[in-house]
Amino acid sequence: MPEPVISISETCRERLGYAAAFTPALLDPEIGEPEVIAGPNGKSAKKRYDVYRNNVTVSLINALSDTFPATQRIVGEEFFRAMARLHVRQSPPTSPLLSDYGRDFPDFIEDFEHARNLPYLADVARIERAWLDAYHAADAAPLHGHMLTAIPPETLGQAVFTTHPATRVVRSRFAAVTIFSVNRRNEPFGRVKAGEPEDALVTRPRLEVFVRRLPPGGARFLESLMAGEPFRKAVDAALEEDGDFDLTANISGVIEAGVFTAVMVSEHGDNG
Amino acid sequence: MVAVPIIEGARAARFPAFPVGGTAGASLKPEHLAAIHADPAPVGFFEVHAENYMGAGGPPHAALAAIRERWPVSLHGVCMSIGGPQPLDKDHLRRFKSLVERYEPALVSEHLAWATHDTTYFNDLLPLPYTQATLARVAEHIDEMQEAIRRPILLENPSTYVVFPESTLGETEFLRELVRRTGCGLLLDVNNVFVSATNHGFSALEYLAGFPLEHVGEIHLAGHAEQEDDEGALLLIDSHDGPVADAVWKLYEIVIGRSGPVPTLIEWDSDIPDWPVLKAEAEATQRILDREAACPARGMAHA
Known part of the structure; x- marks a missing residue:
């Protein structure tokens, strides 16, 4: 050298x-x-x-x-x-x-x-930061609903999902999604109950960024799936957090919002 | 991940190779996209700040691809920090390279300035002293960038507000030497010449007489704002927030008379007007370029 x-x-x-x-x-x-x-x-x-x-x-x-x-x-x-x-x-x-x-x-x-x-201001800012990340995230085709229905029910519990690059979940102890939405639209609005906890799903399945309020247990369900945990484990976690967790509504919401790009079922049993 | 094909050698062009010579262009602003696509004859080319298209995907890339399908694009880097003493940011260089490969721009340019020191990015075009030491360092940086993107860049003359007493070279001398050492071309910003000349009390015409016009591949025109220095004298700010000043148009006509019809951009980055206002500035530029193209015999007579 x-x-x-x-x-x-x-x-x-x-x-x-x-x-x-x-x-x-x-x-x-x-x-x-x-x-x-x-x-x-x-x-x-x-x-x-x-x-x-x-x-x-x-x-x-x-x-x-x-x-x-x-x-x-x-x-x-x-x-x-x-x-x-x-x-x-x-x-x-x-x-x-x-x-x-x-x-x-x-x-x-x-x-x-x-x-x-x-006290909700930081969470509104977190949603706005997630919005910009979703805006610039890589493009990817969202998962089609039929991919999910094609999975045999007995193996669905082991299914593992691939998260869309634009997907973000922001949890708040305050009504951050409502406060974000009304202020982002820059229109007059009525009284907002700021103390109501709200979780945000931020996605961009195609070119438009969406911010939606997640239903009860929905954030826990998504966080689990986004962490790569199998479907059954995610459902259990969501139910444990909130007994009102509605699986059907959450699945259709997740597909409609383009939260995931792919689903995979492992051949070897469910360890979850 | 978005597929950015990086295939060496015989790669099929993804976009048409539009000519850019002799045309007037405009800064591409998202608020003008709809008006531009609805305009049967907008301008000759569009220029974008490279850094605004360095995200992975989303609306910015969709918009730029749609523009690039129909018109030539000039890729203008703002934060490579070529004029800084520290090594170039390798991640930034890689991002810049993939933009060049992705959009096949007609023109690629950067600034004789710097914006990053240590790990802090200052988001402004900061000035440098003109010495043999900075000359050597800037030449290394230009070499590195040109090797990375595999094509020459155009380096833009800055507008400045302060001087460095340690400088031993004039700005045109510095630029001329960079061209000689690196083979880069130059982007002549006529507004910057006027701003710096006013701020430092030198003659813009003398500066232009010393500028190596034969290496200029693009010209910039823009508006500036007026302030005062500590002595109450006029201090011009390179603000890109209004129409081109009359004095800058005059200088531009003199330059074009000497250089011939070099592609010229109207820059407008702040207080963005409606599309017809920006377009009208580009059309005024195009008339000057066309006039020169029609009677090119004047040559260097104005110098």
Whole structure:
């Protein structure tokens, strides 16, 4: 093996320190503009550097605003942007794909003391984050109902499902699905009982993203199937969580929503 | 997973190879999709920001495929961070490569700027000093990108608000040398020239006189906004939120008079107007291109 080549001299290395010098003040208003820059002809660079600060912060706040429109509508634009600004400074993106940004924003909202009087807000944000993931997920043809009816009843208990790439389940102790829906539509709405627990199914069987409220036990049923557990085990888990679990309604809902892409029955007995 | 065929060698083209020469194009905005498809003669080509199409699937890819079936597409990268000191993001390079393979764009471009430092992505086109050290590093990055996508890129001149006292090379000198070292082409953003010239107090015409126009494969035009610097002087912001300024049209006509009819894009990324407004800007551009194509004899006389 040849010796590792050091391609850049020490002087050059110093000259490549501009990014390390330029960035710290971008998201921290307490730090003055970097010393490596200047205005032309001896001019000051304060307002000039502020253009970059502003571009960075405002564009990232805008990215959060685009991803979480219902959350913004609930708290109002001014509150939302102030909250988003804090989040942008604490947790700037680590990927150039802004569609991936804001994954930890719902947790940030949950811990944000000024939003404590809106305990459902973080869950609404979780649904919105799931909505964007479903929007950009890989395309796949959903499972046809006849694939399921073709399975002999005696082996159905062992059936294992493949989840559609767009499928997400979001569980909430609050009426997050209803609150999401009415605020996302941007229309006037009546009184919502916020304390009613609601679970969301987010899917995109084709090009349109759907957010539906799952029936009792439905979330547990889906989480079990999505984790690769066999059908019987999923049914048991759902019934254990909620005695009102309606298997027929859940199966037809799951097929209609395109939650899965494939089903497989193992040849060797049911271990579940 | 979405099937993105990566087949070496004799791969059948999936899309028509539309010519893009001498045409005016427009930024592709989702809000214009219906109007574009209903328009019997929209514009010559559409340009997209590569990063907006790096998801696995869904409506963005369906929309871009439908556009690419009918018109040429220009793939414009915004976050490769070619101008940064650190190594290029290999995942990003891989994503960019699969977009080039998937959509067979007529034009591929990136910026002389950077956006990522360490692990933070700043979502802005940040400036760099022009030194022998940065020249060597940027040339390495362009080589790496061109090798990955197996075709030359067009590198865009930035609009800037600050200078680096450590710079030892002029911007046109820096770009010219990058072309020589890497074989890349250039994307001349005439609005950026006007913005930077105003902000730094140099002559846009002198800058253009030093710009290697023979290597320009695409031109950008856009609107800018006005602010003030610390001394109360005019500071222009490259905002892409309005029509092209009169002064920029003037510079553009001078450039086209020297370069011939280079494909030209109207960029509009913020405060997006209805489709007819954006289209009218592209039509004004097309008239200038057509006029030049009809009487190409003027050559370099304007320089």
